[in-house]
Amino acid sequence: MSDFARNLDWNLLYTFMVVVQNESMTKAAEELLRSQPAVSLAVKRLEKSTGKRLLMRKGNSFTVTPAGQALYDRATEVYSTISRLPLTFEKAPRALTGKIRIASIDHVESRDLNARLTRFFEKYPNVELEILVATTADVIRMVERGSVTFGLCDGVIPQSLSASELLSERFGLYCGPNSHLAGRTDLTPMDLRGEPFIGFTADVLGGSHMGDVTAFRASASIGQYVRGQSSQVNEVRRMIECGLGIGFLPIHLADPYAARGNLFRLPPYENEPSATVYLIVNQAVSLSEAEQLLLEEMQREWAG
Template sequence: MEFRQLRFFAEAAKQKSITKASEVLHISQPALSKAIKGLEEELGTTLLIRTNKTSELTDAGEVVLDYALRMGVLLEEMTTTLNDLSELKRGEVHIGLPPFIGSLLFPKVMAKFHHHYPNIKLNIAEYGGARVVKSVEEGEMELGVAVLPLDDKQFRIYPILEEEMQLVVHEDHPLGKKQSIDMSDLADEEFIFYNEEFALYKILREYFISAGFEPKILFQSSQWDLMSEMAAANLGITILPASICRRVPNKELRFLGLRPPVMWRLAVITKKDRYLSRAARTLIDFILSSKGALGQEEQ
């Protein structure tokens, strides 16, 4: 059965005449009659009772007409939906964001994106950085935001932010009067550190080991505001990205440069062998065009 046959039949039923229907459809009467006859044979029942002047529906014809009309509506909706997608009037994107990053950098960017593309739905999952990478790798998320470095053989990588990290200490801490500090001078300090699921845990730990020591971790957290408040209570020191340091309201804290500089580099990532929807590609382009505003939203 072809939808063309149903469309021909529906028009003949509407016009109640093979002749009139053939004129509307711009096909010959024999071709129209043959198409309807083929449909009847396939269904094993008579749909139209033909006379010289008119064509009347049988009971079976009434049933088939109802379905044919509904299928026509569905086909039209499908065509409209596909046109909307091609014109980016609607779509859906699944994106993984570490809470640490998402709450800091993306609210205004996402708000602007929604303003430009109100019918694109963003399904945001908040995972730790390591899980974001895994979710993109396994296809759960179409794209994610992650901390570099990552394997560029496995992922498409779109850098969006690079900035230095800063040492955060209480003003009464012995380091509080310095402007910068060597990593090797932190061997005896107690750290308020990131949870293991954060990419920064591994990155910073490798910096410390390169400087000749294993960090003394006093507390671990996934919340930058808690980490900074604990440093403000002089319970230990921590290291945060510069854009986060700019958001910390506590005036009892001091922010020091690190030698060598510790860089925080973020990127949008997608899996290399995965097809990207038009909506996802548009979101990536929008983030890249807005990356100059990332990290600056709270200044």
Template sequence: MHLRNVALFCEVVTRSSFSKAAEAHRVSQSAASQAVQTLEDRVGTVLIDRSQRPLSLTPAGQIYYDGCRRMLEAFRQVEERVFEISDRVIGRLRVAAIYSVGLLEMTDSIARFGEAFPDVSLTVDYVHPDEVYRSVQDGEADLGIVSFPRAGEFQVVPWKEQPMTIVVPPQHRFASQSILPLDDLNGETFVGFCRDLKVRRQIDKWLKAAGVSVDVVHEFDNCEHIKRAVEAGSGIAILPVPTLRRELSQASLVAVDPDGVDWQRPLGFIHRRNLQPTVAALRFIEMLEVTTNV
């Protein structure tokens, strides 16, 4: 049994797609399909129900998948120990990151990482925060990047803190002010993050601590949509300063510092607590720490 076939099978299951699994492994879709068929021929039963959309595992397939995942993880750990002895950085690194981590910063860091470690196959997916945690927990991602990282079943590696500021459209009456007393926010129309996000809960705590009540009229799960709504005049918002670089340079938005407070959004890396990060993951963390600014 070839490990490549096992890896492709697990990828098909986690992505619920032959085409996406093939793309991730840089093979044709027919090659991915053949790999799964080879395993099914070996065990004499169907592992994946192809009549379902999305694809689903058969009972036998679930047992096989659980065992294959453990086997691949054990093999990865053995390889890591050998690579450490020879000081090699090689293999595959899958990263799941929140949308607002900073595409410009990440693009530069990814390019630098590829130049420094050409033997590492790096993929970065930008997803909802809940999806970052799920991907890491389920083994679909080796490393996650989130804001306000939570521990529990995850090991957290702090990265950096980003200042948060009040954001208004240029025509707003606050736009002419460099510093804004928090009391002035009372009753303001706000565009906020969705209530289930940690960043939204933290912003609510900040406002409550200041005795401020706002009228949230729109909620989004990412900074980009919030910025577009503020530009359209739907309200004002509180956002991380680094996510505003383009809009501030183009004067489509104005940042106003809150008076007397220091609002910060912590960013951090997460990985499964019971799993030692790979050398590639550690080097990626080091690369981001060196090449990105607050």
């Protein structure tokens, strides 16, 4: 066993972890900035090193074997520990110091969140903050890997992560001022089938993080042709406003543009789909003192 630990190549283990998380050799290669054959070869070398079949390949897809799943579970634990080693080196003899990293989907508007962050950083002025804006899938991946303190995202949260509801946003369907749909009041969702669609990157029909908005699209057969997409709310709004297609936007963010005539609301006008934004945490990750204090304050507030 000691020989196994000494001879194991961590780079192979990390490559395997990324492959499983992406559920695709090609996507893993893109993330790792390597060629697909190189990634595939790395997995084969790891299988030879472990003496176990880790993936069952069939064409361009694969399934993870029981041995592969067990190795993946341990690899993510090891990675989260290693990635956070720099935090254990932080020392604060007199004042709390350190750096907190939060991963968030774009444009999360919460006065409560802002107030809590303000209170914390006023109390601990030597603590630094970095906020990374990413897609739902990437936020979840960063929390799983332990590379951020916590995440703010919507979608379907894996059971391995702890999730606290932060807010719920209602989404309306909009078009631009030059659209042939603009200003019409006689439309039904049926009339919108076949229209070019502008969506968020994570808003994929049949995707692993499909929420209410995507489910509404599927049930109403809207947005089969996705003409444009972005993970940024303002860029989705820009494409809708420029007439590239119709798309869903958070109503409270779109209302000012609609009031100026830059956007026009489309059905449904009631019972709109909504998206819940969660604060997600990896409970298996060891946090720094600064991170733990912020997280305790956040969770204590939301628990009430």
